[in-house]
Each structure stands twice: as C-alpha cells, then as structure tokens.
Amino acid sequence: MRNFLATIGLLAILAGAGAAVYFFGGFYSVGVTAHEPDIVRQALVGVRKASVRRHATDASPATRESPTLLRAGARAYLERGCTNCHGGPGVEWAKFSEGMRPDPPDLKEVAKERTPAELFWVIKNGINMTGMPGFGAAADPELWSIVAFLKKLPAISDEDFKAWTAAAPAAGKP
Ligand code: HEC
The missing domain is CATH 1.10.760.10 (Cytochrome c-like domain)
Structure with missing residues (x-):
C-alpha cells in the first residue's frame, strides 16, 4: 500500500514538472492559428x-x-x-x-x-x-x-x- 501511494505521489510530481516545462518552456503555442483539441x-x-x-x-x-x-x-x-x-x-x-x-x-x-x-x-x-x-x-x-x-x-x-x-x-x- 505504501509503495502504491509513493508511486502515485511520484507520478503526480512528474506530471506537474512536465506541465511546467511544457507551458513555461514555451512549447505551448498561444497563437490563434494553433487549433486546440x-x-x-x-x-x-x-x-x-x-x-x-x-x-x-x-x-x-x-x-x-x-x-x-x-x-x-x-x-x-x-x-x-x-x-x-x-x-x-x-x-x-x-x-x-x-x-x-x-x-x-x-x-x-x-x-x-x-x-x-x-x-x-x-x-x-x-x-x-x-x-x-x-x-x-x-x-x-x-x-x-x-x-x-x-x-x-x-x-x-x-x-x-x-x-x-x-x-x-x-x-x-x-
Ligand atoms: C472585438 C470584437 C468584438 C466586439 C467589438 C464585440 N464582440 Fe461580442 N463576441 C466576440 C467574440 C469573439 C465572441 C465569442 C466568444 C465565445 O465564443 O466565447 C462574442 C460573443 C458575443 C455574444 C454571445 C455570447 C454567447 O452566449 O454565446 C454576444 C451576445 C455578443 N458577443 C454581443 C456583442 C455586442 C452586443 C457587442 C457590442 C456592444 C459586441 N458583442 C461586441 C467579439 C466581439
């Protein structure tokens, strides 16, 4: 159980870090020509x-x-x-x-x-x-x-x- 919770915590941290790099690293396009899903x-x-x-x-x-x-x-x-x-x-x-x-x-x-x-x-x-x-x-x-x-x-x-x-x-x- 503790391993399971630790894995979830780690995944959450990785997802947060990934999102930060994606958005603040400039990978996300704010142009109106970029169509969102x-x-x-x-x-x-x-x-x-x-x-x-x-x-x-x-x-x-x-x-x-x-x-x-x-x-x-x-x-x-x-x-x-x-x-x-x-x-x-x-x-x-x-x-x-x-x-x-x-x-x-x-x-x-x-x-x-x-x-x-x-x-x-x-x-x-x-x-x-x-x-x-x-x-x-x-x-x-x-x-x-x-x-x-x-x-x-x-x-x-x-x-x-x-x-x-x-x-x-x-x-x-x-
Ligand atoms: C600079 C451009 C612009 C001007 C000027 C403008 N609008 Fe809009 N309006 C928009 C855009 C863009 C949307 C669509 C927003 C959306 O899809 O969420 C919109 C949406 C609307 C909507 C629909 C909201 C809905 O429920 O779907 C109404 C009603 C509206 N405008 C009325 C007006 C009126 C009345 C004026 C003048 C007093 C005005 N607009 C001036 C750009 C403009």
Missing part, C-alpha cells in the same frame, strides 16, 4: 455557458418593447462597434474579425438561444480571453436596449437598420 474547445464552451447561466441574475426592466427602444438599441449596437466583429443587418463585419478565434458568432442565431438576462450579462461583462469586450462603462438601460434589439434581430431588415441608425442622435443624447 476538440475536447478542450468543448470544455471551454461548456465552462462559458455554465458561467454565464449562473451569473445572469439581473431581471430585465419592465420597459415595454417599443419602436423607440429598438431604435435606441440599433444605434447603440452600431455606435459601440458591435458590427465590427458581429456584423449586422446589411452591415459586413470588419475584415480583422475573420482572424479572431473563437469566431464572433452570428448574433441572429445566438440571441434566440439565450435569455435576456444572459445576453445582458455577457454584453456588460464580456467574455475573458475571447476578444468579446465588456461594455460595463455604458449605462444599464442602454445595454438593455441592445438586448431588446438582439432579440428582434431576425425580424429586422437591412432597410430598417439603415434608417434607424442613420437618424441623427437627438440633441442632448445621454
């Missing part, structure tokens, strides 16, 4: 989903969905630069976003599968080490308007988006 990617996605689900506790405000709210959301979405990575109705993403990994997802698809609270939390806090920034510097009502916009995204035409975002911001806009 599927199992690692799936684990990271699982961790992200579980984390967002547990943290997303803010209830959406009782604001009724209105054309004004959607318009504000569309404008904020463009002005905050979301289109650069995610694109938008009739708006191409910037070329650089094609070199990002993970890929900025198509929000038409993602928004359907997430609760408003989850979308709000992600936009406010970002997702560490993925390139998704946190927009916590913006006021909560602005972020909620983006959530309302995202939830409606599949129904928003290129023309609507163009018209809503072309409107000159009202004087004294917050």
Whole structure:
C-alpha cells in the first residue's frame, strides 16, 4: 500500500514538472492559428455557458418593447462597434474579425438561444480571453436596449437598420 501511494505521489510530481516545462518552456503555442483539441474547445464552451447561466441574475426592466427602444438599441449596437466583429443587418463585419478565434458568432442565431438576462450579462461583462469586450462603462438601460434589439434581430431588415441608425442622435443624447 505504501509503495502504491509513493508511486502515485511520484507520478503526480512528474506530471506537474512536465506541465511546467511544457507551458513555461514555451512549447505551448498561444497563437490563434494553433487549433486546440476538440475536447478542450468543448470544455471551454461548456465552462462559458455554465458561467454565464449562473451569473445572469439581473431581471430585465419592465420597459415595454417599443419602436423607440429598438431604435435606441440599433444605434447603440452600431455606435459601440458591435458590427465590427458581429456584423449586422446589411452591415459586413470588419475584415480583422475573420482572424479572431473563437469566431464572433452570428448574433441572429445566438440571441434566440439565450435569455435576456444572459445576453445582458455577457454584453456588460464580456467574455475573458475571447476578444468579446465588456461594455460595463455604458449605462444599464442602454445595454438593455441592445438586448431588446438582439432579440428582434431576425425580424429586422437591412432597410430598417439603415434608417434607424442613420437618424441623427437627438440633441442632448445621454
Ligand atoms: C472585438 C470584437 C468584438 C466586439 C467589438 C464585440 N464582440 Fe461580442 N463576441 C466576440 C467574440 C469573439 C465572441 C465569442 C466568444 C465565445 O465564443 O466565447 C462574442 C460573443 C458575443 C455574444 C454571445 C455570447 C454567447 O452566449 O454565446 C454576444 C451576445 C455578443 N458577443 C454581443 C456583442 C455586442 C452586443 C457587442 C457590442 C456592444 C459586441 N458583442 C461586441 C467579439 C466581439
């Protein structure tokens, strides 16, 4: 029994030393071009989903969905630069976003599968080490308007988006 435990201890020490050499010796590539094994990617996605689900506790405000709210959301979405990575109705993403990994997802698809609270939390806090920034510097009502916009995204035409975002911001806009 003692031999058995000693062997396990020795293996643990060797594994730790091996990992230290691998990571701190520079053998691990941090480049986005180095593809991680599927199992690692799936684990990271699982961790992200579980984390967002547990943290997303803010209830959406009782604001009724209105054309004004959607318009504000569309404008904020463009002005905050979301289109650069995610694109938008009739708006191409910037070329650089094609070199990002993970890929900025198509929000038409993602928004359907997430609760408003989850979308709000992600936009406010970002997702560490993925390139998704946190927009916590913006006021909560602005972020909620983006959530309302995202939830409606599949129904928003290129023309609507163009018209809503072309409107000159009202004087004294917050
Ligand atoms: C610099 C690029 C970049 C910008 C700008 C950006 N995002 Fe993202 N976003 C990402 C990436 C990359 C991911 C994917 C993260 C992942 O797969 O874990 C992502 C993921 C998301 C998700 C999905 C999270 C999920 O649950 O799957 C939402 C929602 C989102 N972004 C909304 C926004 C909004 C709204 C804005 C603007 C206020 C924005 N993003 C700006 C890069 C960006």
